[in-house]
Amino acid sequence: MSDSPATIYPPLPPSRNTSRASFATSNRHSESSPIPPAPRHLSPDPVPQLPTSHSTHSVLSQPPSHRGADEEADAEYVRSVYAQFDTSGVPGDGYEDGVERTRARLSSAQLNEVKPATDGGDLGEKEAKRLRNVDRYGFFIQPMSVHQESRMTLLSRAPFAKKVKRLKDAAPPPPKSQPPSPPELKNIPKDKPPTHEMPRLAKWQSMMRPLRRDEGGNVDSWAASGKTFDRRVWKGIPDRWRPAAWQLLIDNAARQGGQQPSQSGHAQQYRATIDSPSKQDVQIDLDVPRTINDHVLFHTRYGQGQRALFHTLHCFSLRCTLCEYVQGMGPIAATLLLYFNAEATYSHMVHIHDEYKMHTVFQPGFPGLLEAIYVQERLMEKLMPAVYQSFVCDDLVQHT
Numbered sequence: 001m002s003d004s005p006a007t008i009y010p011p012l013p014p015s016r017n018t019s020r021a022s023f024a025t026s027n028r029h030s031e032s033s034p035i036p037p038a039p040r041h042l043s044p045d046p047v048p049q050l051p052t053s054h055s056t057h058s059v060l061s062q063p064p065s066h067r068g069a070d071e072e073a074d075a076e077y078v079r080s081v082y083a084q085f086d087t088s089g090v091p092g093d094g095y096e097d098g099v100e101r102t103r104a105r106l107s108s109a110q111l112n113e114v115k116p117a118t119d120g121g122d123l124g125e126k127e128a129k130r131l132r133n134v135d136r137y138g139f140f141i142q143p144m145s146v147h148q149e150s151r152m153t154l155l156s157r158a159p160f161a162k163k164v165k166r167l168k169d170a171a172p173p174p175p176k177s178q179p180p181s182p183p184e185l186k187n188i189p190k191d192k193p194p195t196h197e198m199p200r201l202a203k204w205q206s207m208m209r210p211l212r213r214d215e216g217g218n219v220d221s222w223a224a225s226g227k228t229f230d231r232r233v234w235k236g237i238p239d240r241w242r243p244a245a246w247q248l249l250i251d252n253a254a255r256q257g258g259q260q261p262s263q264s265g266h267a268q269q270y271r272a273t274i275d276s277p278s279k280q281d282v283q284i285d286l287d288v289p290r291t292i293n294d295h296v297l298f299h300t301r302y303g304q305g306q307r308a309l310f311h312t313l314h315c316f317s318l319r320c321t322l323c324e325y326v327q328g329m330g331p332i333a334a335t336l337l338l339y340f341n342a343e344a345t346y347s348h349m350v351h352i353h354d355e356y357k358m359h360t361v362f363q364p365g366f367p368g369l370l371e372a373i374y375v376q377e378r379l380m381e382k383l384m385p386a387v388y389q390s391f392v393c394d395d396l397v398q399h400t
Contacts, residue, residue, distance in 0.1 A: 075281040078102050082285075082310055085302040095123075095130040098301030102285050131296070135191070137239070138296045138338070197238065204232065204241045208248075220263070222248045243339040250348055253355040266347035273315045280317040280325040284310055291330040298334060308342040309334055316349050323353070323362045332358075 081102050090098060123131070133141050207228055212221035222244045229248070237245045254260065278284075288310050292298050297305030312333045317325035332352070336345040352358045360368030377397050381388040391397045 093303040094296045263347045267343040270346045
């Protein structure tokens with residue numbers, strides 16, 4: 001992406017939150033769709049209310065800031081850059097690398113010289129070649145290194161001749177004759193079309209029932225038979241049905257937890273906090289470009305995907321005063337953004353935080369994560385003692 005001067009834009013406001021005049025130039029903050037004020041029950045409290053020990057549901061609160069002037073200015077600048085690109089877009093979004101601007105801390109005049117994205121026009125040969133090198137899920141197919149190619153083999157798909165037995169406490173003696181080594185590959189084999197995908201799609205089509213539609217006729221809520229749905233989820237959700245299936249799973253978990261799924265309420269929270277300052281903005285901006293950046297949606301710096309990821313994590317960092325933001329949240333939000341828009345992703349993050357115990361995983365000390373590791377080690381010790389002993393010898397687990 002070129003940095004040569006192009007169309008000169010009006011001076012960038014310090015923040016979308018401090019200058020309401022900037023809403024007239026933003027396609028997301030136009031007069032026809034103003035940001036609704038935060039409902040009274042969602043307004044930040046002067047003193048943060050932390051979740052109690054018997055409740056893991058998050059609260060929307062903003063603790064008082066004790067940061068220095070330089071840190072506040074850096075966070076303000078980060079939000080301003082993302083606001084600028086929300087209005088102008090980024091040329092080459094999806095196939096160009098883009099240019100780093102927040103870490104370079106460009107001046108307002110330099111930032112306003114950014115060339116805007118243009119609509120229409122055919123892709124050039126370079127862009128078309130880059131996009132042809134993408135798999136069916138949107139990930140760039142990276143060339144393998146010499147070291148990787150030298151040890152690449154093709155494993156057999158044939159089933160085991162005998163049923164695998166549970167490992168004994170004592171390691172079995174090594175076989176007298178080693179099986180033949182699998183053949184080495186010189187090139188990566190092409191993906192074969194999944195043979196069972198179309199029949200499975202037809203089964204999911206007949207199983208899932210639209211429960212509610214929005215004003216445009218799009219389905220925003222689904223229903224399905226519980227036993228059949230659970231069984232097919234364990235077999236694997238087809239890619240095109242993941243938005244509907246994930247939505248249904250999250251809604252069911254919310255109902256079981258005594259909550260009513262309310263994506264519209266969370267959307268209000270998202271819009272109400274998108275311009276609020278967060279002390280995590282600088283760290284979020286540092287982590288955004290290194291989160292799943294080999295996917296077309298998140299590849300271009302300040303592209304549509306990176307902006308959506310920043311806004312989602314920014315708003316979520318204001319949701320819970322204990323968790324705020326940690327790096328492990330980025331891949332979760334990015335995975336959801338592959339199938340949902342930013343508002344829906346924020347809503348699902350809130351439900352995962354409240355109903356799927358993400359709160360205990362990401363709160364200070366990571367108690368939920370440590371508990372999960374402990375449970376995994378005990379299961380491995382019980383079901384695969386030989387593997388567990390090998391891990392203990394290599395100091396990969398804590399011996400108990």
